[in-house]
Amino acid sequence: MVVMLQPVPKCKPSPVLIPVVDLTDPDAKTQIVKACEELGFFKVVNHGVRPDLLTHLHEEATKFFALPQSLKDKAGPADPFGYGSKRIGPNGDVGCIEYILLNANIHLSSTKTSAVFQQTPAIFRESVEEYKEEMKRMSSKVLEMIEQELRIEPKGKLSKLVKVKESDSCLRMNYYKEKEESTAKEEIGFGEHTDPQLISVLRSNDTEGLQICLKDGTWVAVPPDHSSFFVIVGDTLQVMTNGRFKSVKHRVLTNTKRSRLSMIYFAGPPLTETIAPLSCLVPKQDDYLYKELTWAQYKSSGYKTKLGDYRLGLFEKQ
Numbered sequence: 001m002v003v004m005l006q007p008v009p010k011c012k013p014s015p016v017l018i019p020v021v022d023l024t025d026p027d028a029k030t031q032i033v034k035a036c037e038e039l040g041f042f043k044v045v046n047h048g049v050r051p052d053l054l055t056h057l058h059e060e061a062t063k064f065f066a067l068p069q070s071l072k073d074k075a076g077p078a079d080p081f082g083y084g085s086k087r088i089g090p091n092g093d094v095g096c097i098e099y100i101l102l103n104a105n106i107h108l109s110s111t112k113t114s115a116v117f118q119q120t121p122a123i124f125r126e127s128v129e130e131y132k133e134e135m136k137r138m139s140s141k142v143l144e145m146i147e148q149e150l151r152i153e154p155k156g157k158l159s160k161l162v163k164v165k166e167s168d169s170c171l172r173m174n175y176y177k178e179k180e181e182s183t184a185k186e187e188i189g190f191g192e193h194t195d196p197q198l199i200s201v202l203r204s205n206d207t208e209g210l211q212i213c214l215k216d217g218t219w220v221a222v223p224p225d226h227s228s229f230f231v232i233v234g235d236t237l238q239v240m241t242n243g244r245f246k247s248v249k250h251r252v253l254t255n256t257k258r259s260r261l262s263m264i265y266f267a268g269p270p271l272t273e274t275i276a277p278l279s280c281l282v283p284k285q286d287d288y289l290y291k292e293l294t295w296a297q298y299k300s301s302g303y304k305t306k307l308g309d310y311r312l313g314l315f316e317k318q
């Protein structure tokens with residue numbers, strides 16, 4: 001199944017097809033691999049996440065962002081976890097955004113993270129915990145399907161990176177507030193970038209804003225769909241597949257009329273994991289496009305870059 005992606009103004013007029021993968025379809029593995037190779041992006045339906053969990057989490061997150069600024073600021077500024085407003089990362093990037101960034105690993109949760117939940121009812125934390133489990137399940141399922149289709153050995157090589165308790169995954173809730181009519185114009189909510197992790201799983205309300213960049217540099221708008229998830233290939237998976245999969249550049253432009261709320265789970269490996277092309281996919285070391293780095297090394301170098309920088313250069317062989 002495919003749906004049409006709407007080209008944004010000043011983009012090529014030809015509509016682009018976005019793959020839609022039904023996770024219960026016996027052919028899903030093949031479709032996922034094809035989408036990861038061609039676009040680095042696909043939509044997931046029949047994912048098994050309870051719709052009421054999504055509705056509930058959406059409502060509670062909306063209530064958090066509606067709190068007085070002084071209360072939200074108690075959980076900020078993001079370090080990188082906690083509540084952030086306008087500033088993204090430590091190197092001067094800004095966007096028309098408010099967000100909460102949470103570490104998915106409860107053992108690493110920071111004081112700022114706890115402060116988020118001090119401002120909100122207990123049910124918010126419970127829903128967030130359940131959602132993280134669901135995202136761990138879905139991201140490991142997608143990675144398992146990739147392993148099977150590519151015949152990656154040993155079994156569980158990719159999915160295990162996300163399933164283990166040391167997995168360095170995180171959850172981000174991004175809120176792009178609607179604007180007054182008088183100032184209405186499209187602005188950058190979240191600037192263009194690729195995600196450093198293995199894969200990211202995104203869910204949003206029905207407000208548009210997300211755009212992805214095709215291989216030829218064309219930006220296309222992704223029609224929102226509150227009942228589906230979007231999977232984004234990250235840099236780590238690009239390295240492990242030796243460039244066969246592409247981490248897709250994406251960005252969010254703010255919609256002037258309606259607020260957008262999105263939740264993104266970034267499925268990352270443990271900090272100590274060595275990231276390198278998989279020998280079962282690339283038998284000859286001479287064919288490796290990338291050298292090895294631990295996830296901790298890649299992540300800490302990433303934090304010295306600007307959002308839009310080409311971080312994969314760190315991995316490239318000279």
Ligand code: GA4
Nearest residue numbers: 080088089090093195196302303305306307
């Ligand atoms: C982009 C993807 C995720 O949102 C994120 C971001 C992180 C942050 O906001 O703390 C970074 C960015 C992201 C990559 C470069 C650095 C770090 C902001 C930034 C400028 C949580 C992630 O893992 O990398």
